[in-house]
Amino acid sequence: MADGPNGEPCASPLDLFNSIAAQGELVRTLKAEKASKDETDSAVKMLLSLKMSYKAAMGEDYKADYATEASEDFVDPWTVWTSSAKGIDYDKLIVQFGSSKIDKELINRIERATGQRPHHFLRRGIFFSHRDMNQVLDAYENKKPFYLYTGRGPSSEAMHVGHLIPFIFTKWLQDVFNVPLVVQMSDDEKYLWKDLSLDQAYSYTIENAKDIIACGFDINKTFIFSDLEYMGMSSGFYKNVVKIQKHVTFNQVKGIFGFTDSDCIGKISFPTIQAAPSFSNSFPQIFRDKTDIQCLIPCAIDQDPYFRMTRDTAPRIGYPKPALLHSTFFPALQGAQTKMSTSDPNSSIFLTDTAKQIKTKVNKHAFSGGRDTVEEDRQFGGNCDVDVSFMYLTFFLEDDDRLEQIRKDYSSGAMLTGELKKTLIDVMQPLIAEHQARRKEVTGMVKEFMTPQQLSFCFDT
Amino acid sequence: MADGPNGEPCASPLDLFNSIAAQGELVRTLKAEKASKDETDSAVKMLLSLKMSYKAAMGEDYKADYATEASEDFVDPWTVWTSSAKGIDYDKLIVQFGSSKIDKELINRIERATGQRPHHFLRRGIFFSHRDMNQVLDAYENKKPFYLYTGRGPSSEAMHVGHLIPFIFTKWLQDVFNVPLVVQMSDDEKYLWKDLSLDQAYSYTIENAKDIIACGFDINKTFIFSDLEYMGMSSGFYKNVVKIQKHVTFNQVKGIFGFTDSDCIGKISFPTIQAAPSFSNSFPQIFRDKTDIQCLIPCAIDQDPYFRMTRDTAPRIGYPKPALLHSTFFPALQGAQTKMSTSDPNSSIFLTDTAKQIKTKVNKHAFSGGRDTVEEDRQFGGNCDVDVSFMYLTFFLEDDDRLEQIRKDYSSGAMLTGELKKTLIDVMQPLIAEHQARRKEVTGMVKEFMTPQQLSFCFDT
Numbered sequence: 001m002a003d004g005p006n007g008e009p010c011a012s013p014l015d016l017f018n019s020i021a022a023q024g025e026l027v028r029t030l031k032a033e034k035a036s037k038d039e040t041d042s043a044v045k046m047l048l049s050l051k052m053s054y055k056a057a058m059g060e061d062y063k064a065d066y067a068t069e070a071s072e073d074f075v076d077p078w079t080v081w082t083s084s085a086k087g088i089d090y091d092k093l094i095v096q097f098g099s100s101k102i103d104k105e106l107i108n109r110i111e112r113a114t115g116q117r118p119h120h121f122l123r124r125g126i127f128f129s130h131r132d133m134n135q136v137l138d139a140y141e142n143k144k145p146f147y148l149y150t151g152r153g154p155s156s157e158a159m160h161v162g163h164l165i166p167f168i169f170t171k172w173l174q175d176v177f178n179v180p181l182v183v184q185m186s187d188d189e190k191y192l193w194k195d196l197s198l199d200q201a202y203s204y205t206i207e208n209a210k211d212i213i214a215c216g217f218d219i220n221k222t223f224i225f226s227d228l229e230y231m232g233m234s235s236g237f238y239k240n241v242v243k244i245q246k247h248v249t250f251n252q253v254k255g256i257f258g259f260t261d262s263d264c265i266g267k268i269s270f271p272t273i274q275a276a277p278s279f280s281n282s283f284p285q286i287f288r289d290k291t292d293i294q295c296l297i298p299c300a301i302d303q304d305p306y307f308r309m310t311r312d313t314a315p316r317i318g319y320p321k322p323a324l325l326h327s328t329f330f331p332a333l334q335g336a337q338t339k340m341s342t343s344d345p346n347s348s349i350f351l352t353d354t355a356k357q358i359k360t361k362v363n364k365h366a367f368s369g370g371r372d373t374v375e376e377d378r379q380f381g382g383n384c385d386v387d388v389s390f391m392y393l394t395f396f397l398e399d400d401d402r403l404e405q406i407r408k409d410y411s412s413g414a415m416l417t418g419e420l421k422k423t424l425i426d427v428m429q430p431l432i433a434e435h436q437a438r439r440k441e442v443t444g445m446v447k448e449f450m451t452p453q454q455l456s457f458c459f460d461t
Numbered sequence: 462m463a464d465g466p467n468g469e470p471c472a473s474p475l476d477l478f479n480s481i482a483a484q485g486e487l488v489r490t491l492k493a494e495k496a497s498k499d500e501t502d503s504a505v506k507m508l509l510s511l512k513m514s515y516k517a518a519m520g521e522d523y524k525a526d527y528a529t530e531a532s533e534d535f536v537d538p539w540t541v542w543t544s545s546a547k548g549i550d551y552d553k554l555i556v557q558f559g560s561s562k563i564d565k566e567l568i569n570r571i572e573r574a575t576g577q578r579p580h581h582f583l584r585r586g587i588f589f590s591h592r593d594m595n596q597v598l599d600a601y602e603n604k605k606p607f608y609l610y611t612g613r614g615p616s617s618e619a620m621h622v623g624h625l626i627p628f629i630f631t632k633w634l635q636d637v638f639n640v641p642l643v644v645q646m647s648d649d650e651k652y653l654w655k656d657l658s659l660d661q662a663y664s665y666t667i668e669n670a671k672d673i674i675a676c677g678f679d680i681n682k683t684f685i686f687s688d689l690e691y692m693g694m695s696s697g698f699y700k701n702v703v704k705i706q707k708h709v710t711f712n713q714v715k716g717i718f719g720f721t722d723s724d725c726i727g728k729i730s731f732p733t734i735q736a737a738p739s740f741s742n743s744f745p746q747i748f749r750d751k752t753d754i755q756c757l758i759p760c761a762i763d764q765d766p767y768f769r770m771t772r773d774t775a776p777r778i779g780y781p782k783p784a785l786l787h788s789t790f791f792p793a794l795q796g797a798q799t800k801m802s803t804s805d806p807n808s809s810i811f812l813t814d815t816a817k818q819i820k821t822k823v824n825k826h827a828f829s830g831g832r833d834t835v836e837e838d839r840q841f842g843g844n845c846d847v848d849v850s851f852m853y854l855t856f857f858l859e860d861d862d863r864l865e866q867i868r869k870d871y872s873s874g875a876m877l878t879g880e881l882k883k884t885l886i887d888v889m890q891p892l893i894a895e896h897q898a899r900r901k902e903v904t905g906m907v908k909e910f911m912t913p914q915q916l917s918f919c920f921d922t
Binding site: 191228234235245249251254265266 | 659
C-alpha cells in the first residue's frame with residue numbers, strides 16, 4: 001500500500017474492505033454448513049458491525065460486487081486507493097482530474113505524425129489520458145520543437161518493473177519524435193519525505209539512473225539530473241523555482257497536496273521543484289534562454305497534481321503550459337487495488353531479481369483471476385480483469401495476437417492459471433536478464449548522462 | 462515607516478500617536494489662549510476619543526512622556542515600531558529576544574584579542590547586543606578560524622547611509638580579525654516581496670554591491686553573492702537549504718515571521734535561504750567540505766528572527782550555531798521612531814546625494830531636539846536624546862572628545878540647532894563625496910568580488 005501524504009500508512013479502508021470480505025465468506029460458510037444459530041448470528045452481527053465501520057470511514061455503503069463501479073478511488077502522489085480488484089476506475093479519474101481520454105483518433109494522429117505504429121502502451125490504454133497532446137502534435141507538424149520531461153523519486157536502490165513503465169514509453173517517444181529528454185531525479189524530495197541522508201538520496205539517484213539509462217535512451221538527446229546536484233549547476237533552474245514559488249500560496253498547495261501547518265517547509269515548497277523542469281529555460285545548456293519550447297510530460301497519473309499546479313501557474317509567469325500523457329498504475333502482484341511498494345520485495349518483480357526469484361514470486365504471489373478448483377476453471381474460465389499475471393502480460397507481451405489468444409483461452413477455461421503464470425514467467429525472465437546485462441554495460445555512462453551540456457537539438461524556430 | 466510582513470503599511474499606531482500629540486497640543490493652545498468653553502470641550506472630547514482608539518489598538522494607555530519606557534516596541538524583519546522619539550528601547554529588546562548585552566567587559570575582551578581600539582560603534586553602543594560572541598573570541602584566541610556573514614536585501618538602486626552601518630562595522634571586523642567574509646544579496650527575497658522582475662532584482666544586487674565594495678572590503682577575503690546567481694553555482698548552498706527546510710515546519714515560521722496561509726510558498730521557505738550562509742559548507746570554494754567553521758553575523762537586530770530560527774536548527778543538522786552582533790537602527794531624518802525607507806528620498810541621506818541635497822535635507826527634515834524659540838534654546842538647552850542630527854553624529858563623527866563637547870554645548874544651550882545641523886552637514890558632505898569617488902573606482906571589481914573562488918583563508922585547524 002502506498003504511504004499517506006505524511007508517510008503514515010493509510011491502509012484502513014482497504015483493511016476494512018478485506019475484513020468484511022473475509023467475514024462475509026465466514027457467514028456464507030457457516031450457513032452452508034448449517035452451523036448453530038448462535039454461531040451464525042454472532043458472525044452476522046460482526047459482519048454488520050464491520051459494514052457500519054466501513055460506512056463511517058468511507059461515507060458510503062460497502063459494495064462487494066467487483067463489477068460495481070468504485071466511487072471511492074483516491075489518487076494523489078502519495079496515496080492510490082481503490083476498493084476494486086480491477087484497480088482504479090480510470091474513466092472516472094479523467095472526469096475527476098479534468099484531463100482528456102487518449103482515444104482512437106489521437107492514437108491515429110500520433111501514428112500519422114510519426115509514421116510509426118503506436119506503442120502497445122497506447123494501443124492497450126496503458127497510457128490512457130492526456131492534456132494538450134494535440135497542441136504538441138500541432139507544433140510537431142509545424143516543425144516546431146518540443147522536449148520530453150519525466151522523472152523518478154529515488155527512494156531506494158531497488159526499482160521494480162513498474163518503475164520502468166514511464167521510461168519504456170518515454171524512450172519510444174524520444175525515438176519516434178526525435179526530441180530531447182530531461183529526467184528529474186528528485187533526491188531532494190526523497191530526502192525531505194524519508195528518513196534518508198542527503199548522501200543516501202544522491203546515491204539512490206546514481207543507482208536508479210543506471211536502470212533508466214538501461215532502457216536505451218539516446219545519450220546525445222538525454223539529460224538526467226539530480227535535483228540536489230543540478231540546482232547548484234544551472235543558471236536557470238533556481239530562477240524558475242523562485243518564479244513559481246512567488247505565484248503559488250500555501251493555501252493552494254494545501255488544497256492540492258493536503259499539506260498541513262506541521263509539515264516542514266521543504267515539503268511545502270517542493271512542488272515548485274518538480275514544476276520547474278516543465279519550462280525550457282530551466283535548462284540553458286540545452287535550450288539557451290528560450291522560454292517557449294513546449295514540454296511534454298509522460299508520467300503515471302498520480303503525478304498529475306504537480307502538473308495541474310504547474311499548468312495553473314505557467315501563464316501567470318509567461319510560460320507555455322506543459323502537455324501530459326498519463327499512464328495507469330502498474331499493479332502489485334497481490335492485486336490491482338494499490339500501487340506497489342519498493343519496501344515489500346514480494347509486491348512486484350524487481351530489476352535485480354534472479355530467474356528463480358521471478359518464478360517463485362509469480363507462482364506464489366501473483367493474484368489469480370481463476371476459480372477455486374481446476375474443474376471450475378475448465379467449466380467457467382478465469383477472469384482476466386482481475387488476474388495480475390494477465391495484467392502484467394498486457395504490459396510486457398508485445399505480440400497483440402498472442403495476448404488476445406491468451407485472453408480467449410484463459411477466459412474460456414482452455415488455459416489454466418498455472419499455464420498463464422508460466423507464460424508470464426517465460427516473458428519476464430529474459431526481459432529482466434536482458435535489462436541486467438544492459439545495466440552493466442551503461443554503468444560507465446552515468447556521468448556523461450548527468451553532465452549539463454548541449455544536446456543534439458534543432459533550434460530552427 | 463517600514464512595511465508590514467505582507468507589504469501593507471502598518472502605520473496606524475504611529476499615526477494615532479501623532480494625532481494624539483497634535484490634538485493635545487491643540488488643547489493646550491486653546492486653554493492657554495482662553496478659547497471658548499465649547500471650542501475647548503470639543504477639542505478635549507476629540508482628544509479622549511483618540512486616546513481610546515489608541516488604547517483599543519495598542520492594549521495600553523497612551524503615554525506622552527518621552528522618558529516613559531515604551532512597552533510597545535515591535536521589531537521584526539519587516540516592521541520596526543516604537544512610540545518613543547528616542548527610538549526603540551534596546552535594553553528591553555535584549556530581554557525580549559533573549560540575546561546578551563555587549564558590555565564593557567566584552568568590549569575590553571575584543572580590544573585585548575585584536576590589539577585594536579574598539580570601533581566607535583562598539584564604544585557608543587550602536588552594536589549593543591550579541592549572541593555567543595565570547596565563543597567566537599574563545600575560538601579566535603585558540604587560533605581557530607571563523608568567518609563573517611552579513612547581507613543586504615537589494616530593494617532599489619538607492620542606498621542610504623543607514624544601509625552602510627553593518628558594512629562599515631563588518632569591514633572593521635574583517636580588518637582587526639583578518640577573517641573571510643561572505644555577503645548575501647537576497648535578490649530572491651526582494652523578488653518575492655516586491656513588485657520586481659528577476660532581472661530588476663539582480664540589477665539592484667549589482668548596483669548595491671558597488672556601494673558595499675566601496676566600504677573598503679579586502680578582495681582576497683570577501684565573497685559577495687546574489688542568491689539568484691549563486692544558487693546555480695554552488696555545490697553546497699542548495700543542499701544546506703534543503704537540510705534546513707526539512708527541519709523547520711510551517712508552524713514555526715508562522716510563529717517567528719507571522720506568515721499566513723495566503724502567503725506565497727516562496728516567502729514561507731525564504732528564511733532557509735537567509736539561514737544557509739551561516740554554515741561554512743555552503744561555500745565549498747572557500748571552506749571546502751568543512752561544516753564546523755564558526756560563523757559571526759553582524760546585522761541590525763531586526764534580522765535576529767532569521768538567526769534565532771537558524772540557531773534553533775543548527776544542532777539538529779549537526780552544524781555550529783552562528784554567533785551574532787546586533788546593531789541598533791539608524792534613525793530616519795524625521796525621528797528615531799522608525800527605520801528609514803528607501804522609497805522616501807527625504808527620510809535619509811542617500812549615497813547618491815549631492816552636497817547641496819545633503820545640506821537641504823538636514824536643514825529641512827532632520828528632527829530637532831531644540832526648543833521652539835532661540836531664547837528657550839539658550840535658556841534650557843536642546844535634547845540630544847531625540848535630536849536626529851546629534852544621533853547621526855554619534856554614527857559618523859569618530860572624534861569622541863568633539864562629540865562629547867557637542868553634547869555638552871547643545872544640552873546646555875551654548876550650541877543652537879542651526880550650528881548642530883551645520884556640524885552634521887560638514888561631516889556628511891565629504892563622507893558621501895568620498896564614498897562616491899570610491900564607488901567609481903570599484904565598479905570594475907564587482908565581477909571579481911562575485912566570482913566563487915578560493916579566498917585567502919587559513920585552514921590550520
